[in-house]
Amino acid sequence: MPDINLERRCKRQAWAPTHRFFAVTAPGLEPLCAAEMAALGLAGVEPVSGGVHFAGRLEAAYQANLWLRIAGRVLLRLRDFRVRRWEDLERQAASVPWEVWLTPGAPLRVQVALHQSNLKHSGRVEEVVLSAAAARLAELGLDAPTPAAAGDEQAQSLLVRGQERRASLSLDTSGPHLHKRGWRAQGGTAPLREDLAAALLLLCGYDGSLPLLDPLCGAGTLAIEAALLARRLPPGGQRGFAFENWPCHRAAAWQHLKAQAGQGALASAPAAILARDHQARPLALAQENAALAGVAADVTFNRDDFFTAPPPAGPGLLVMNPPYGKRLGSVRQARDFMDRLGQRLRAAYPGWRCGVVLYRPEWAGLLGLKEEARLAAPFGGLKVTLLCGSIPRE
Ligand SMILES: C[S@@+](CC[C@H](N)C(=O)[O-])C[C@H]1O[C@@H](n2cnc3c(N)ncnc32)[C@H](O)[C@@H]1O
Structure with missing residues (x-):
């Protein structure tokens, strides 16, 4: 040269x-x-x-x-x-x-x-x-x-x-899209995008200090993003970036920033993070993802049906990305599922806060939340609503 x-x-x-x-x-x-x-x-x-x-x-x-x-x-x-x-x-x-x-x-x-x-x-x-x-x-x-x-x-x-x-x-400056954190194993179907999962958690004010439950965890995106947040771990700590290849890259400054992030991280999540699903396959994938993300010890995984499993110690924050579309067969079935979710939330989780990904904003009422915040964002060709509220004590 x-x-x-x-x-x-x-x-x-x-x-x-x-x-x-x-x-x-x-x-x-x-x-x-x-x-x-x-x-x-x-x-x-x-x-x-x-x-x-x-x-x-x-x-x-x-x-x-x-x-x-x-x-x-x-x-x-x-x-x-x-x-x-x-x-x-x-x-x-x-x-x-x-x-x-x-x-x-x-x-x-x-x-x-x-x-x-x-x-x-x-x-x-x-x-x-x-x-x-x-x-x-x-x-x-x-x-x-x-x-x-x-x-x-x-x-x-x-x-x-x-x-x-x-x-x-x-x-x-980034390279691959930033939602690609570098921890996702192959094989999941339609997981929630990581930036949307983080957005739902931040919209609900999650900071790791209260218990968190995702009762429909699938590949575990919400629970893993929650664990990263709770432990103050940087989402980009495990991947490379385009700027690292620039002739003007300041490698020492970059190493310093990463080392600082490491020093600021908590050794473990301060409160419980629970991920449940009624199927074994998504749970196994979620566990693999959590291990790749370095937060396996922070998330407890259990095979449970939301409609029958007892709620964990709380109250805390319940977040979920309910199945929609092909997973449930028809729009009618998806609506009925939301209706059942709402009944279960009101019966078993009074006093909890709830963050949910809604594929039809008009179904918000079925959940019976006292709404606190919402926003809409594109996801997979659809516009989804991120909704945050509290579950009334009846
Ligand atoms: C849309 S997926 C969640 C995707 C997840 N947020 C992710 O990022 O991978 C919905 C999940 O709910 C689970 N599920 C459906 N009905 C359930 C029930 N009654 N109890 C527990 N899990 C259920 C399904 O097995 C599926 O994994």
């Missing part, structure tokens, strides 16, 4: 400046993600539709990737500019110090999203940006990026967005 005094370039272009970042979230989850960021002490937190802006040094993006339970990915804004003609894009793309952000010769994917933009042709946008990066690297004697193969999740992504007269160039 030619001597281009990379460290000096990194200091000036990547380490010293305050950058603008954008954490992408599922629509509807922005306020919860903004609250997570505020709790992390990130600066310039501003929720907008589809995500949350924040600002800081490179380490702020490291922290966000390591700790955000609700974001999908974190983008670094390289350029944000007014665009009238192609030359504007060419000039901006040529001004980026690509040598600090892109590993020479590594796979790169350019994703283009244009909405009533002056730039009308996404193929040409991609070409302009790729050739600007290649020209800059060639000038320094470095190899150009190579095109990423379809489906290569490890490839670096660069996003170009054009909206009316503005355009932006952003680098993905």
Whole structure:
């Protein structure tokens, strides 16, 4: 590799400046993600539709990737500019110090999203940006990026967005979607996405101090996310991130952040976390997942039917993602199941709080909760409602 005094370039272009970042979230989850960021002490937190802006040094993006339970990915804004003609894009793309952000010769994917933009042709946008990066690297004697193969999740992504007269160039700092925590075993059907599970827990104010029960646990997503939260373990502690491959990556700072996270974690969950299911197969998978997530000792798994099993010591928080659709045969059967859930909640769990994933918001009434908070978010082609409330003492 030619001597281009990379460290000096990194200091000036990547380490010293305050950058603008954008954490992408599922629509509807922005306020919860903004609250997570505020709790992390990130600066310039501003929720907008589809995500949350924040600002800081490179380490702020490291922290966000390591700790955000609700974001999908974190983008670094390289350029944000007014665009009238192609030359504007060419000039901006040529001004980026690509040598600090892109590993020479590594796979790169350019994703283009244009909405009533002056730039009308996404193929040409991609070409302009790729050739600007290649020209800059060639000038320094470095190899150009190579095109990423379809489906290569490890490839670096660069996003170009054009909206009316503005355009932006952003680098993905995360790599695979952040809901991929790195602990899920193969074989589960339709598990709840991890960011939605964390959103339901945070919507209910769960902090690990009260007992938690998921009586319909399936592959265990809610109980495992709860255990990670209760023990103050970072959701991203077991996976890699795109920024780790950047030439300007600050490996020592990253190791320090991870070590700090390790020191701040609790040795065990402060209160009971119970996961129950009436079937053996999902329970076995949930146990395997909990072991992979490093929280097997924090969750008690039991094979039990919700409608007959006695409630555990409480009150605490009961969370659930009831079966829906194909699992139950028909909408009518799903509705009847919700009705039975409501009866059981009122009979056996008065005084508990309850967080539930609802596939039909109009069924909230069947549960008989005293509602405290709700939000809607997309999941698997549907819009689900996350609902939190308390179960009245009759
Ligand atoms: C939609 S899945 C839950 C998925 C889970 N949240 C996850 O992330 O994998 C619903 C689960 O409820 C369980 N279930 C259905 N009826 C039950 C009952 N009466 N008692 C206990 N579990 C039940 C099913 O076996 C299934 O695993």
